Structures are given as structure tokens and as C-alpha cells.
Amino acid sequence: MTDLFSKKIAGIAPYTAGEQPSDRSYVKLNTNENPYPPSPKALEAYRSFDFGSLRLYPSLDMRALKEAIAKAEGVSPENVFCGNGSDEVLSFCFPAFFDPEEPVRFPAVTYSFYRVYAKLFGIPYEEVPMLPGFAVDVQGMTAGRGGAILPNPNAPTSLELPLAVIEDMARAQREKGRVLVVDEAYVAFGQEPSAATLVPRYDNLLVTRTLSKDHALAGLRVGYALGQRGLIEGLLRVKDSFNSYPVDSLAIAAAAAALQDEDYFRLRRDQVVRTRDFFRQGLLERGFAVLPSSANFVFARPGFCPGRELFAALRRRNVLVRRWDAPGIEEYLRISIGTQEEME
Ligand code: PMP
Numbered sequence: 001m002t003d004l005f006s007k008k009i010a011g012i013a014p015y016t017a018g019e020q021p022s023d024r025s026y027v028k029l030n031t032n033e034n035p036y037p038p039s040p041k042a043l044e045a046y047r048s049f050d051f052g053s054l055r056l057y058p059s060l061d062m063r064a065l066k067e068a069i070a071k072a073e074g075v076s077p078e079n080v081f082c083g084n085g086s087d088e089v090l091s092f093c094f095p096a097f098f099d100p101e102e103p104v105r106f107p108a109v110t111y112s113f114y115r116v117y118a119k120l121f122g123i124p125y126e127e128v129p130m131l132p133g134f135a136v137d138v139q140g141m142t143a144g145r146g147g148a149i150l151p152n153p154n155a156p157t158s159l160e161l162p163l164a165v166i167e168d169m170a171r172a173q174r175e176k177g178r179v180l181v182v183d184e185a186y187v188a189f190g191q192e193p194s195a196a197t198l199v200p201r202y203d204n205l206l207v208t209r210t211l212s213k214d215h216a217l218a219g220l221r222v223g224y225a226l227g228q229r230g231l232i233e234g235l236l237r238v239k240d241s242f243n244s245y246p247v248d249s250l251a252i253a254a255a256a257a258a259l260q261d262e263d264y265f266r267l268r269r270d271q272v273v274r275t276r277d278f279f280r281q282g283l284l285e286r287g288f289a290v291l292p293s294s295a296n297f298v299f300a301r302p303g304f305c306p307g308r309e310l311f312a313a314l315r316r317r318n319v320l321v322r323r324w325d326a327p328g329i330e331e332y333l334r335i336s337i338g339t340q341e342e343m344e
């Protein structure tokens with residue numbers, strides 16, 4: 001069978017997402033989903049959607065969605081690019097901004113999809129070793145000739161870099177005329193402001209976001225990027241060489257409505273943050289080592305048994321968390337924050 005694959009696909013190890021089982025009900029703390037339902041305004045947008053309009057392709061410029069994002073972010077719609085989840089937006093960054101002659105850099109412990117995208121698009125990469133305590137080596141990130149990409153807060157470590165440090169990286173990348181992509185999937189749960197505030201000053205800075213976590217819309221598949229017009233144009237070129245309509249009409253309507261409901265967003269975010277801090281404290285008291293979290297998950301190492309054993313024991317009790325057999329993190333579990341009741 002595989003001899004029919006292209007050489008590239010035959011040689012690729014795809015990203016493995018956390019399981020989405022439907023056989024029974026689990027306490028599902030393995031994919032950083034939001035434990036609460038999305039905004040009722042998103043549901044209302046679905047209910048009042050003109051179903052007959054589905055015979056038409058979606059809006060080419062996704063105007064309603066871009067306007068809602070622009071308003072929420074204080075930018076202009078032309079600084080916004082939307083995609084089918086931020087994974088799609090991140091994947092487009094590789095052919096848009098990185099070249100085979102110059103390795104792209106990302107932290108050694110980070111979102112493992114970057115490695116897969118680099119391989120898929122034939123971009124060499126350098127994994128920048130972590131400093132003690134899983135800190136990102138900021139100088140190392142910008143020491144190469146090529147582009148750089150990192151999540152802030154980082155995943156799966158949950159650690160956040162200050163905005164001033166992100167700005168230093170953007171500046172260092174601009175001096176060589178290369179792009180910095182900051183993946184802000186978890187930014188809403190941290191203390192630092194978004195790097196979107198730097199976009200007007202750095203033409204080489206692209207910030208990506210998702211509605212999957214902080215807006216509880218993982219199933220809708222909507223993500224976006226914020227950047228100056230040049231970078232947005234780069235992403236549009238990739239999109240229009242791939243799929244003219246990555247976000248469907250229903251998703252455009254529901255996502256726009258959810259983004260307008262800022263009170264609901266804050267309410268749910270604050271609930272998750274409170275539960276996270278409660279849960280982290282509880283783990284510390286029980287002998288875990290837990291990194292300080294700026295995300296909707298914690299990265300924790302049990303002091304009393306191997307990570308692998310705790311992972312299996314939890315699964316037997318219908319609690320799903322995430323763990324990787326990767327060097328340096330094999331003793332850790334990444335535990336998404338559920339409802340207060342689930343975490344208790
Ligand atoms: N970036 C990071 C760091 C993530 O953990 C995730 C979620 N797996 C994503 C991006 C992608 O999220 P989505 O495609 O749902 O927007």
C-alpha cells in the first residue's frame with residue numbers, strides 16, 4: 001500500500017492528536033478543550049442562520065468574521081487572516097514565510113505539530129534546547145538565519161514569556177528580515193498582554209489565535225492570524241493555492257457571534273483560571289512538581305510514581321490526560337483544566 005505514497009508522505013510521522021473517544025464518558029482532560037459550553041450567542045447565530053444560503057459558497061473575504069475579530073482586537077480587518085482552526089493558519093505559515101535554505105527555529109519542547117509542518121513543506125528546522133526549568137532560550141530562538149515560531153504561553157509547558165521578551169525576539173528577527181510567528185492559542189489564560197499589540201510596529205510579526213480553547217469552540221474549527229498587510233497577503237497566497245473557502249458559512253456566523261460576546265468570554269476564562277490555580281495548589285500539596293501555568297492546563301510530574309503509571313491508572317478510572325514518551329518530559333502529564341467539580 002505505502003509504495004503508492006509519495007516519498008514525502010511515506011517518510012512522514014504525522015502529528016498524533018489526543019484521543020476523542022466515544023465509547024463511554026470520560027473526564028476528558030487531554031486536549032485542552034474548554035469544559036464549558038460556547039456562548040449562547042453563537043448558538044443563537046446557528047438557530048437564526050439562513051439555511052437556504054448554504055447553496056452558496058461562503059463569503060470569499062469572510063467579512064463578518066474578520067470584522068468581529070478586528071473589533072475585538074482593535075485592528076483593521078485587513079490585518080486579519082482566518083482559517084480552519086489555528087492549525088491550518090500555522091501550517092500555512094511554513095510555505096508562506098520559511099525557505100528550504102534556512103532552518104526555521106522552534107523550542108525543543110513545544111507544540112509537536114511544528115515539526116510535522118516543517119517536514120511536510122520541506123523546511124529544515126532547528127530545535128532550540130530548553131534552558132533549566134523548561135525556559136525558552138530566547139537568544140537561541142533568534143540566533144539562526146531563518147524564521148522562528150513558538151507558542152506563548154508555550155505548550156505543553158504552560159510557561160509564558162513577558163511581552164517585552166517577545167518584542168526583543170521580533171526586533172532581532174526584523175534585523176535579519178525574517179518572520180517571527182507567535183502562536184497564542186492559550187494567551188487568554190495568562191497574565192501577559194497579547195503580542196497583537198506589537199503588530200503595528202513590526203511588519204515581520206505574525207500572531208495566531210484560536211477560538212478552540214478560550215471561546216469553547218474546538219468543534220467549530222476557527223482560528224486566525226493578526227499581522228501587517230504583507231504577512232496577511234502571504235497567507236492569502238497559500239490559502240488561495242489550496243482551498244478558497246476554508247471556513248464554512250455556519251462557522252463564520254457562529255464565530256463572529258461568539259467573539260462579540262465578551263462578557264461571556266471573560267466569565268468562562270476567569271472560571272477556568274480560578275480552577276487551574278486551585279488544582280495546581282492541590283497537586284503541589286500532594287507532592288507533584290507543577291510548573292506555574294499561564295494556560296488552561298498544567299504540566300505536572302508526580303513525585304511518587306512514574307508518569308507512565310499515573311497516566312495508565314487515571315485512564316483505568318476514566319480520566320484522560322496527555323503524556324509523551326519524549327526525552328526530558330516523559331515523567332510529566334499535561335492535564336487540561338475541566339470544571340471545578342471535575343478537578344476536585
Ligand atoms: N497551537 C497550540 C500550541 C495548540 O496546543 C493547539 C491545539 N492543539 C493549536 C495551536 C491548534 O488549535 P486549533 O487548530 O484548534 O485552533
